Every structure is written in C-alpha cells, then in structure tokens.
Amino acid sequence: MAGAASALFLLDIKGRVLVWRDYRGDVSAAQAERCFTKLIEKEGDPQSQDPVVYDDGVTYMYIQHNNVYLMTASRQNCNAASLLLFLHRVVDVFKHYFEELEEESLRDNFVVVYELLDEIMDFGYPQYTEAKILSEFIKTDAYRMEVTQRPPMAVTNAVSWRSEGIRYKKNEVFLDVVESVNILVNSNGQIVRSDVVGALKMRTYLSGMPECKLGLNDRVLLEAQGRATKGKAIDLDDIKFHQCVRLARFENDRTISFIPPDGSFDLMTYRLSTQVKPLIWVEAQVERHSRSRMEMTVKARSQFKERSTATNVEIELPVPSDATNPNIRTSMGSSTYAPENDALVWKIKSFPGGKEYMLRAEFTLPSITAEEPLPERKAPIRVKFEIPYFTVSGIQVRYLKIIEKSGYQALPWVRYITMAGEYELRLI
C-alpha cells in the first residue's frame, strides 16, 4: 500500500498550528505541534533539520515557504518523495490563490484554505493539485461567484488540465527558452562539474481547444528526417514534459504535440551534462598587509561572443566576517558591502562579451584576534547573470504551430535567455 497521510498542517514560524486538516483522525494537532516545536528549538543544529522526521510512531514531512511551514503527518509507510512533492504543489496552489503564501494571507483566508485542504486530499490520498482546476469550483472572491455551481468540468474531461469555453480576443502564445548554467570551479581553476538545465516556459492566451505542435532542432528528429545536421542540431539528454504533451507520440516520431493548459506552465525541461566554458570568469587575489589591513583584487571576464551581452551581473565575493571600513573602486558597475552575508556584492548592469573589468577593495581588520579563532567558513565566489538572445545548448525553436477548429490565427512569441544557476568559483 502506498500509504496515506493522516493530516496536513500549516504552521507559523514558531511551529504553532495556524490551520490544519485532519484526514484520518490518528494524529492530533497537539501531538504534531509538540514534535515540531521541539524540532524548531534545535534550529542551531544542522543535523536535526531533515525534512523527514520520525517521532513516536508518526512520520512528519515538512517544507518551509516564507514564514509558513507545511507539514504532513502519517502513521503509515507512505511515499516520501511523492508527499514532499505534493507539499510543494500545495504551495503553488496557495500562491495561485493568495498571490503569496505567508502567515498573513492564510489568516485572512481561513475559509478558502479549508476549502482547498478539503479538495486537494481526501482521507490522506492526494486528489487534485492543479490550481487551474481547483479554481473552477473554489473561487477566491466569494461574492463574484455564481449561485449555481457545477462540479468542475475538467474532472470528467479527457483533457483534465484545460476547461472548455475559454475565449480571448487576441490569441497569443509566449514561449521562453530558459537555460540555467550550473558550474563549479575548484581552487586550481579546473571545472569540476558543469551542466545546463533548460526549460521551455509557456504562457498561452488561446481560445477553445487549440492543438499545438512544436519543432526543435533535436538531432534525433532531424536525422530521422534525413536532414543535414551539421552543427545545428542538439542532443537533448533527459527530457521531461508537462502532462499535456502526448508522450507516446514523442516516443514514436519525436513530435511534441499538445493541447496546452491556459496560462503559464513549463512545457518541457531538459538537462545537458556537457562541458560548458564558464561564461563569466572571476578571479580574486587576497593580500593581507600586516594584521590589520586586507586588499582584494578581482578580475571579471566575459567569455562569450561579442555580439551577446550579459545583463544584471551580480558577483558575490566573500570577505572575512570581521572586516570593516571597506574602500572599493571598480572599473565598471557599482559595489556594495553586505556585512550581513559577509560579502561584497559587485553589480554590473551590462557586460558585453569579450571584456574584462576590475575591482579593488581594501578592508581594515581588527588587530586583536580572538584567542581561539573561529573556523573560517570559506565561501566560494558566486555569480548571477542573464544573457538574453542566447542559449548555451544552441537549442532552437524551428516552429510552433497552433491549430484550432475555429481557424483563428495565433501569434507565437519566442524568446531565449541564459541564466546563471548554481555558479560557484572557489577562486579566492
């Protein structure tokens, strides 16, 4: 048996129950609260922060979002991966309803919260967690609601993610191809690991039941069609599709065809584990003059083609926690000292390809050090950036066709962007 949850709790930051829904009646709120507050008290100890906790025959699984904890309790051997994922889905549902999920938004909306908790799970088994479907029968603004309420059509519909009768004046589709680059460079300047996680994010404003078809420069497909593939095709490693995509069809002939849900969703995600050249390279040299002064020289270099430009570049440089009196000069951009993170943040609005910029900083260090110095937490240099109109993988949308029986013309808009994911350089 997969196992069912006994109850679902929403707790505040101190671990007190805000709202909860008892599904099976075998775990009490007091019991859960007791266990969870105990857990929170141990906050300083990282070893006791596992998201799955066992206490007195009950397994608690929790996640945090803003100042709210969401937690399931269960006495059965339930499915850990799926319940944790479920909790994240619940967060998405609440976000859809209240813009942001936090203690205040819950307190203001007890009734809707109860209604939702009632529909997303029944007797501990997850039911519907799609905000789009739920919002067909649980309206936020109760006053706007019609008096006669039909159960959700989507529940019976073959296309459970889209309801019928959607109308737009202007039919449009926005497709964002977003790639984030994860990179880890060790202290010798070697790339220890690198990969690219990509997502095709879609926002659809389409009437009726549109049938969409997406063409990519997927090597397997192009080769199957006998087209020339020199340099233009890409290998997609591990692809995951939104449930609207006909997976069997993709398995057969690599066509991505689907009826999209209304609004925004992730059509497809993929991962490439190819070696990527670091797009922005940062090196820092630290010199300690005497015991009271420290000087830092930082070089940042963009290693992509000149025709692209990185925007919103943010370089976070770790500095000792007892450094004071920063004196910073940069050849480009601005820099601020963020003592709360023990870091220096260097921001560059626009960073064209093939350029190099410099930063010099001086700090004062206390001349008296503690007798037993605390172990240093050596943090890596971390970089954030965005490069529009550019993808690392070279993925291209060849076409996006939209066919609806009413025959309207829809406008597809496609945009490419590359971002820094976990981008860490231990070069300091």
Next chain:
Amino acid sequence: MAPPPVYNQRSPSPSQPSGKGEVSDLKMQLRQLAGSRAPGTDDAKRDLFKKVISYMTIGIDVSSVFSEMVMCSATSDIVLKKMCYLYVGNYAKHNPDLSLLTINFLQRDCKDEDPMIRGLALRSLCSLRVANLVEYLVGPLGSGLKDSNNYVRMVAAMGVLKLYHISASTCVDADFPTTLKHLMLNDPDAQVVANCLSALQEIWSLEASKSEEASREREALLSKPVVYYLLNRIKEFNEWAQCVVLELVAKYVPSDSNDIFDIMNLLEDRLQHANGAVVLATIKVFLQLTLSMTDVHQQVYERIKAPLLTLMSSGSPEQSYAMLSHLHLLVMRAPYIFSSDYKNFYCQYNEPFYVKKLKLEMLTAVANESNTYEIVTELCEYAANVDIPIARESIRAVGKIALQQYDVNAIVDRLLQFLEMEKDYVTAETLVLVKDLLRKYPQWSHDCIAVVGNISSKNVQEPKAKAALIWMLGEYAQDMQDAPYILESLIENWDEEHSAEVRLHLLTAVMKCFLRRPPETQKALGDALASGLADFHQDVHDRAMLYYRLLQYDVSVAERVVNPPKQAVSVFADTQSSEIKDRIFDEFNSLSVVYQKPSYMFTDKEHRGPFAFSEELGSLSIGVESADNIVTAQRVEANDKDLLLGTSEKEESRGPGNNGSAYNAPAYDGSPALTAALQTQLDLVSLDHTPAASVSSTSLAIDDLLGLGLPVASTPAPPPPPALELNPKAVLDPNSFQQKWRQLPISISQEISISPQGITALTTPQALIRHMQGQSIHCMASGGQAPNFKFFFFAQKAKESSNYLVECIINTSASKAQLKIKADDQSTSEAFSSLFQSALSKFGLP
C-alpha cells in the same frame, strides 16, 4: 469535517476577541438572519459564518451557536454550505447531542439537486467519525456510489473507506467492497477508479487476516486483467492517481518475459513525466519487474540513471533529499551505476546539511579505482573549508573510502595532513579513522605512528577520539617512545575521565603496554588496576578484575588473552544484513528508504497490515537451545558495535527496531551475571578479532536472499534434488527468523500423525528440541502445555546455507502434528519435509 483546534491553554492576544461577548453577539445576529428571506441575506450570513470559522480556527469555542448555524444553512449558496459543514464537522464529534441534528441536516443535503452539494455533504457525513451513527451512512453512501455525477462517486468511493475505518463490519455487510470493485472496473471517470483502487487496497489488506475471501480479493487486484485494465487507462489518471496505479503494478507478478516487456514499453514514456513522484513510481515498476532477468535489470539501471540524476539535481532540496536516499539504496545494490557520474554528488555551497550529508554518502559509495583520487580531493576541500558538521562528515567519508581499499596510499597521506591542521574537531575525527585504518592495514603503522605520536593527548577531548588514541598507544607501545608515560599521565586523571569507554580502553592499553615494556609501565598498571577496581562502572570494574586475576594466575596466559597475534581486519562487519536491505528494496519509493529500515520497524502494527507473527512468537517461551542461539546473536551484535566504533553511523538506525523483538529480553534477564561477564570478556577480545560468525552470517544472508524477491513462477524447474543434507551447526537469529517467516510463502502445509512412543516421550518441549537438534533441526522457540505444544524450528542446507522454517503444532491427545514449512529454496521443500517427518517419527524410539 475539520479539525478541533481547541486550545484552551492558549490565551488569545488582546487584539483577538476574548470569546464570550462576541459569541453571544454572533448568536443573536445569526438568529435574526435564520428566518429572513430579504435580498442580501446570504451576504450577511457569509460575513457571520466567516467570523465563526475564524474564531473556531484561532481556538475560541463557538459550539454554542450550533443550532443557529444549522438553521441558517438552509440555502443554496455553496460557500455558506461549505462553511457550515466545516463547522458541524468540527463540533459534532465532541457534542453527541448535536450529532443527530447534524446527520439529519447532512442527509438531506445528500439528496440536493446540486451535485457539488451532494458530494460535499456526503464527504462531511463520512468524516464525522461517530461510531454509533454509522447506520445513517449506509443509505447515502449507497446512492452516492450510484450517483450520475462523477464528483459524488469520487467522494463516495473514499467515503466507503472512511466507513470501513469507523465500522468494518457495517461496511462489509453492506457489500460496499463489491460495489467498489464493480465501479473500479467500469467507471468512465479516472479519479473515481483511482479512489476505488486506493480504498479497495486498504480494505482488503486489512480484511485479509479475517477472511480467506478478502485475501483472495486482494490477490485478484494483482491479477493480469485488472493490472492491464488499469495500465491501459493510465493516461487518463491524474499524476497522483498514476502513482497509485504504478504502486500496484510494481507488485504484479508477470507471467512471462513478454508480459514484462509489454508493461515496460507501455510505461517507458512515464519516465518523462514532469512529476517526480510518477517517475520514481515507474522506476520501481521497472526494477521490480525485471528482478528475475539479470541482463534486463542491468539495462534498467542504465535507463533510469538520467531521470534519477535530473530529479536529484533539479527541484527542491526536499526532493533532492528523497531522491538521494533512493540513489543510495540503488548504489548499494549496483555500485558501478553512478561511478562515472560522481561529480553530480559534489556539494554546493548553500545546500542544506541534510542534502550534503547524503551526497557525501553517495560519494563514498561510488568511489572506485578510477575516481577515488578526484573524490578524495573534493572531500578534502570540504574538510578544510566548510562548516564543522560537514567537515566531520567529509573526514569520515575519506576514511570509509580508505577502508574500501582504493588508493590507500594517497589517502593515508591526506589523513595525516588532516592531523597537522591542528583543528580539534578534525584531529578527533581523523584519529578514529586512523585507528580503523591501522586495524585493516597494519603495514602503515610506521607512518601513522610517527604523526600520531606528536599529538598531545590534551588536545583530544572527544571520547571516541580519545579511545582511539589510547588504543594506538597500547597497540604500538613498542614503537612509541613515550607511550607508557602518556598512559601514566592519563591514568593520573582517571577520576576526571567521564567516559567509561575511554576508561575501558585505558585499562586494555596499559595492559598491552605492560606486557611489552614491563619496567616502565608497572606503576601505571598498578594505578590503573586500583582505580579500575574502585570504579563505579560495572564494566570497567569487571574488566579490571579480569586483568587482575589473569595476571595473578599466569602472566603468559594474560599475554595470550590481551596481546594475541593479530590478523588484519579484512572486512568491517556490515551494519545491516543484506536481508534487511532487500526488504527495504521491496519497499522502494517509501519512507523505508529514507529511514533505511523496513517499515515494520517504524510503523505500528495496525498501520502496516496484519501479521500476527511477532506476537505469536513472542508469547512463547524460549527453548533451552534457542536461548543459546540468542546469546550468540547478541554476542555478535555486541562485537559489531565495538568493532565499528568509528565507522558505523548507521548503528542507531536499528535501535528502535529491536524493540519489536520483545523476546530477546528474557534470555538476557535470565542470567544477567553470566551475560555481563561474557560481555566484558568479549569487549576485550573483540578489539583484536573479527568475529568469524558475523562474517559468515553476512555472506550466508546474501545467498539466502538471492532468490527472495523473485516471482515464484519464473524460478526455473530445479534439477532433481540430491539427498538433502542439513548443516548441524546452523545459526539463525530470531530477528531474521521472524522476517523470513513473514516474507516467505508457505510451501507445504500438512497434518501428520505421531507414533505413540513419540507422544509418551513428549512430556516437555525440551525433550523434542534435544531430539530434533540431533537431527540438525534447531528450535527457535517453543511453548505450550500438554496436550498442545507449539514449536518453531529451523534448519539450513549443509553447504548452501539455504534455510527451512517450520511451524509445528502437536496435539498429544490426538497424536497429530500440523506442519507448516517455509523454505528459501522452494524446490527442495518436499525433500526437507520428508526429512523432517522422518526425524519426527524417530522421536521416542530407543
């Protein structure tokens, strides 16, 4: 319907209404609105209802407005209805007077023309959990299951399960399970089907212990037609319902390899589903289906690698945590699968501790000849850089890799560098590792001792590290110039040493040192023995006493006991038997994997389905022979723990599990003095020996379990069994017996008659136990009084270490015995059965 968050102890803050006045106000206003038909009434009601719900949620008792709420609920406004259901659900339970009122009101709504209201009312009705009112549920549920609207049917299917939990008999008497089954196989709506399936799985597995029919029905859920029917519809289900179906399919026993490939082809695309839970459930199906096909099983590992890594590295840290637990389980079964993907397990700076810790475990597990160097280099970065807990874990990981025998040379250098870093926590962790390392690779002693000798014992405070250092001082007393003097100074501070473990090690070390360098150590030994004899800790006292008497008796004997020639430890005993690991693998995609223990160790009995075994066994007294066995098992376990001083973090993980085996205790309690003495003696010796028993039992368990997960049908027809020979010295600890008994199907069940001589000889269970042991059949537990005796026997095949388990109930007045035989190797159970019967028939013969 919803919760009773009645927290009287929590005093409301000043801004919150204090209760009384506001509640009576509400009551007044509600009463006024109840009869009103004026336009806008609903809006006013909504405001009031919302207030009531808010009060209820923050813990103010609003049960006094119950009747007004019910009066106001005569409306077609669905939000009002929902609030009202929520309210009555909360208070009806604690207020039996009101329950009947509630039920009437809900029953009426179950017939409403709006399907949404019908569904909601039915759900609330079933959630009331008032046992004496179940009779009112049957009607609405029956019509709910037949409702034309799918929402109502979906709610009703779950409602049946709720009813079952309130009153199983009512549910079964109304024949609801059969209706559910019909609905599951015919309903056009996928969610209705899914809910029926969830409900039926729960009901039938709980019923299975009570009726044969239910257990047949439970089997029927796993029959080919049902499984195929669900698989063919899988695309209609939503993501969570797909998980339910896949979980069922994972238990399906395919009839042949075509069957397997059909299912895998059908499900292949599920690996691309965006929901990680679906992907993981699919992976489970693939792994379970191909268990019997080694080649395909390997291919499956290749296929699932990419999706697993993606799930691990993208998504929330919580998801990574769950995925890493699963990866760890897989890598234990097939270490090579991720050996080239080790970089995926490098830690990122801002990952939470729980993810990093599992990643370190993965790095340890995937290390092999080709990647060790790079992995260890990365681990050294963590040891030097990041926060202390991770630094410690990293050092431990380096040590574990060293013990796996790859590139030890470089690792020893690294470990010694750690010692030179002069950070207390690094030194402490490293010392423990160096000790384990030396026990495995004594050839490194020279290099290590040189560095260890420079460590001032004052800088080492943690008991484990201190114990390790002291062990090395004793063990290498000859090579370390200062050893006797360091020990002497430690003994001077005997009274300040709080850890008994350290004091025990101190005693042993000073003994060893004395035997090698008597003149220098004599004084220290005298002091140590004196302090030891005066020690309040029993073990320390006993060990001191033992040494004292040994020395008194004969120094050369003492030498042989304390300082025997040593063999390097080749393998450190695994903390978990492979049996447990297989059991966890069977429960892939559940909490068992996260906790690294099978579900029976952490769930209550009623939550894991019926199996009365442990109680049955526990209530029996333990045969004389088996008591012996248990002590052996305990002994092995004690040794393990001692051996694994530094390397076993998983040690704790089996703690709670042992509570399950209540019958260990009597054996211990019976002879505390003896076991304690044994214990001390063993502690002493165990430092120097690998217990042979534990090694052999590990390898034996591996063999045992090879066939365990295999579907019975696909086992190839065995060659005609040769005459069966049993191992006269078979060993099986009660825990594994219990698990096996639970896992294995009954292969033979029969009733035989016993000769009159046998009956006359059977005055006590012990007589038979002794006789059977003569035939290489051992007793696990026995009990009962004339005329009824009950025995659990076990036996092992002579060379293959395949087990046979027997439950034997003897009724002396009827001269009959009932046998139930379970076997690891089903094909030989016939042969064993005849062997067993002939052994039994000889009982009582002169």
